[in-house]
Amino acid sequence: MERGQKQAGMTVKFVPGKTTGGWLSDETRVNLAPVFNASPAQAVEKxxxxxxxxxxxxxxxxxxxxxxxxxxxxxxxxxxxxxxxxxxxxxxxxxxxxxxxxxxxxxxxxxxxxxxxx
Structure with a gap:
C-alpha cells in the first residue's frame, strides 16, 4: 500500500514517518492508553x-x-x-x-x- 492509494473508497494517509498502515500516532496512543491499560476487572461489562x-x-x-x-x-x-x-x-x-x-x-x-x- 502506498501513500495516497485508495482502499475501500478511502485515501490512505499514513502516520508521519511511517510507510505502512497499522500504526497509531503518538497522540492517539496517549489518548487511548487508559483503554489499552484497563484490566479485565476494569473493563465495562457487555x-x-x-x-x-x-x-x-x-x-x-x-x-x-x-x-x-x-x-x-x-x-x-x-x-x-x-x-x-x-x-x-x-x-x-x-x-x-x-x-x-x-x-x-x-x-x-x-x-x-x-x-x-x-
Whole structure:
C-alpha cells in the first residue's frame, strides 16, 4: 500500500514517518492508553440487548422540551407511512415550506419518539 492509494473508497494517509498502515500516532496512543491499560476487572461489562435499546431511545435529559415557540404536532399516516408534522401553532393553516427528514437508522430500532427532542 502506498501513500495516497485508495482502499475501500478511502485515501490512505499514513502516520508521519511511517510507510505502512497499522500504526497509531503518538497522540492517539496517549489518548487511548487508559483503554489499552484497563484490566479485565476494569473493563465495562457487555450490555444486554435491552440496555442497548434503552440507551438508543435517548440519553438522560434528551426528552427536555427546548422549543421556543408553541408547536402544533400532528401524527399522520400518508400512503401507509406513519409521519409526524410539526408547525408553529401561530402559523397553522396556510401552506408553508417543508423539511422532510428521513432517519438513517436502517430500520434497526427506535422510533420518531426517540429522535423527537434532538
Amino acid at each position: 450490555p444486554s440487548i435491552q440496555d442497548m435499546r434503552d440507551r438508543m431511545m435517548g440519553a438522560p435529559g434528551s426528552k427536555k422540551n427546548i422549543a421556543k415557540h408553541s408547536l402544533q404536532i400532528e401524527n399522520l399516516v400518508i400512503d401507509g407511512v406513519a409521519t409526524r408534522r410539526y408547525r408553529l401553532a401561530a402559523l397553522a393553516g396556510p401552506t408553508l415550506p417543508t423539511v422532510l427528514y428521513f432517519h438513517g437508522g436502517a430500520y434497526y430500532g427506535g422510533s420518531v419518539a426517540g429522535a423527537e427532542m434532538l
